[in-house]
Amino acid sequence: MSQRIRIQAEELERYATAVLRAADVAEGHAKLVARSLVEANLRGVDSHGVQLLGFYMEQIEAGDVDRHAVGRVVSESGGCLHYDGENGLGQVVSSICCGHGVRLAREYGISLVVAQESNHFGAAAFWAQHYARHGLIGIALCNASPMVPPWQGREPRLGTNPICMAVPGGEVRPWLLDMATTTVAAGKIYKAMLNHQETIPHGWAMDREGVSTTETAVALKGLLAPLGGYKGSGLAMMVEILVAGLGGGAIGTELGGLRIRGKRMRASQTFIGIDIARFMPVEAFTERMDKLIRMMKETPPAKGYDEVLVAGEPEWRAEEIRRRDGIPIEAGNWETLKAAAWRHGVPEPEYELEGALE
Numbered sequence: 001m002s003q004r005i006r007i008q009a010e011e012l013e014r015y016a017t018a019v020l021r022a023a024d025v026a027e028g029h030a031k032l033v034a035r036s037l038v039e040a041n042l043r044g045v046d047s048h049g050v051q052l053l054g055f056y057m058e059q060i061e062a063g064d065v066d067r068h069a070v071g072r073v074v075s076e077s078g079g080c081l082h083y084d085g086e087n088g089l090g091q092v093v094s095s096i097c098c099g100h101g102v103r104l105a106r107e108y109g110i111s112l113v114v115a116q117e118s119n120h121f122g123a124a125a126f127w128a129q130h131y132a133r134h135g136l137i138g139i140a141l142c143n144a145s146p147m148v149p150p151w152q153g154r155e156p157r158l159g160t161n162p163i164c165m166a167v168p169g170g171e172v173r174p175w176l177l178d179m180a181t182t183t184v185a186a187g188k189i190y191k192a193m194l195n196h197q198e199t200i201p202h203g204w205a206m207d208r209e210g211v212s213t214t215e216t217a218v219a220l221k222g223l224l225a226p227l228g229g230y231k232g233s234g235l236a237m238m239v240e241i242l243v244a245g246l247g248g249g250a251i252g253t254e255l256g257g258l259r260i261r262g263k264r265m266r267a268s269q270t271f272i273g274i275d276i277a278r279f280m281p282v283e284a285f286t287e288r289m290d291k292l293i294r295m296m297k298e299t300p301p302a303k304g305y306d307e308v309l310v311a312g313e314p315e316w317r318a319e320e321i322r323r324r325d326g327i328p329i330e331a332g333n334w335e336t337l338k339a340a341a342w343r344h345g346v347p348e349p350e351y352e353l354e355g356a357l358e
C-alpha cells in the first residue's frame with residue numbers, strides 16, 4: 001500500500017476552514033467551502049474533496065477569484081431568478097442561489113435559478129441535495145473549463161459539465177445521480193497526477209489527436225473523453241445551453257479553469273427546484289420512489305456481479321464507513337494541501353499515517 005493519511009471529517013473541515021480563513025475568506029464562507037469539500041470526501045468523491053482546495057487557494061492567491069464577492073440578483077420573475085456571481089467563490093454564489101431556488105419552488109411549484117460569472121462549485125451533489133433536504137427534487141448543472149472536444153473533434157470546446165439530480169428518499173436512501181458528462185470528472189485525472197500514478201484506466205482520456213490514451217501525463221495535455229461518444233457531447237451541450245446560454249455567461253472556450261492562472265473562471269450554474277407537493281403528498285411520492293428503487297435492486301445480478309446498485313448508493317456506503325473510520329487521503333493530495341496551508345502559516349491537524357513509502 002502506498003502512503004496515505006487518515007483524518008476525521010471534523011478535523012479535516014477545521015483545517016480546510018483555517019486555510020481559507022488565513023487567506024482572508026470570511027468565516028461563514030470559509031466554513032461553507034470547507035464543508036462542501038469534506039462532504040465530497042466523506043461520500044468517497046475524492047476528486048471533489050479537499051483536493052480542490054489547493055487549486056482554489058492558487059486562484060485566490062492569484063486574484064483570479066474575488067474572495068469577498070457575494071454577487072447580486074439581476075432579475076426575478078415568477079419562479080425564474082438570474083444571478084450575477086461577480087466572480088465570487090462558487091460555493092458562496094451557489095449557496096445564495098439555492099436559497100432563492102427553494103423559496104421560489106415553494107412559491108411557484110418550480111424554480112429555475114441561473115448564475116453567471118461564478119466559480120467552481122465543487123461536487124454538484126452538494127447543491128442538488130440542498131433541495132432534496134427541503135422535500136423538493138433538485139437539479140444542479142454547471143459548465144466547466146474547456147477540456148473536452150465535441151464528438152469527432154480534436155480540440156477542447158466543452159467542459160466536463162456535470163448533471164446532478166437529488167430526489168428525497170423515504171425508507172430507502174435518496175436517489176442521487178451526480179455525474180460528469182465525460183467518462184469521469186477531470187479531478188480523477190488530477191488525483192492520478194498529484195499521487196504520481198503514471199497510468200489511468202482506458203476510456204477516460206485522449207491525446208491531442210483525439211486518440212485514446214492511458215498515460216496520465218498525455219491525458220493532462222490532451223482531452224477528456226465525452227461520456228458514451230456523441231451522446232456525452234450532446235448532454236454537455238444541453239448543460240451549456242441551460243447554464244451559460246440562458247444566463248448570458250461565458251460559453252465553451254471563453255471559460256478559464258482551475259489550473260489556468262491570470263484568467264477568471266467565469267463558470268455558470270443552474271439550479272432547478274421542483275415542488276413534489278404540487279403533484280401528490282411528499283410521503284406518497286417517496287413511497288413510489290422506494291418501490292422503484294426496490295424494483296431496480298431486485299433485478300437478478302449479471303454474471304460477475306453480486307448485486308444491482310442505484311445512483312447514490314456507492315457514495316452512501318462510503319459515507320457510512322468514512323464517518324466511522326475517518327477519511328483516507330493519499331500522500332500526494334495531502335502534500336499539496338499542506339503546501340497551501342504552509343504558505344499561510346496554518347499548522348497541520350491531527351491525523352494517522354498509514355502504509356509505507358513505495
Ligand SMILES: NC(=O)c1ccc[n+]([C@@H]2O[C@H](COP(=O)([O-])OP(=O)(O)OC[C@H]3O[C@@H](n4cnc5c(N)ncnc54)[C@H](O)[C@@H]3O)[C@@H](O)[C@H]2O)c1
Binds near residue numbers: 122123142161315
Ligand atoms: N464542478 C465541476 O465543474 C464539475 C465538473 C464535472 C464533474 N463534477 C463532479 O465530479 C464528481 C464525480 O463525477 P463522475 O462522473 O466521475 O462520478 P462517478 O462516475 O463516480 O459516478 C457517477 C454516478 O454514477 C453512480 N454510480 C456509480 N457506480 C454505480 C453503479 N455500480 N451502479 C449504479 N450507479 C452507480 C454514482 O452514484 C453517481 O451518481 C461529481 O460529484 C460531479 O458533480 C464537478
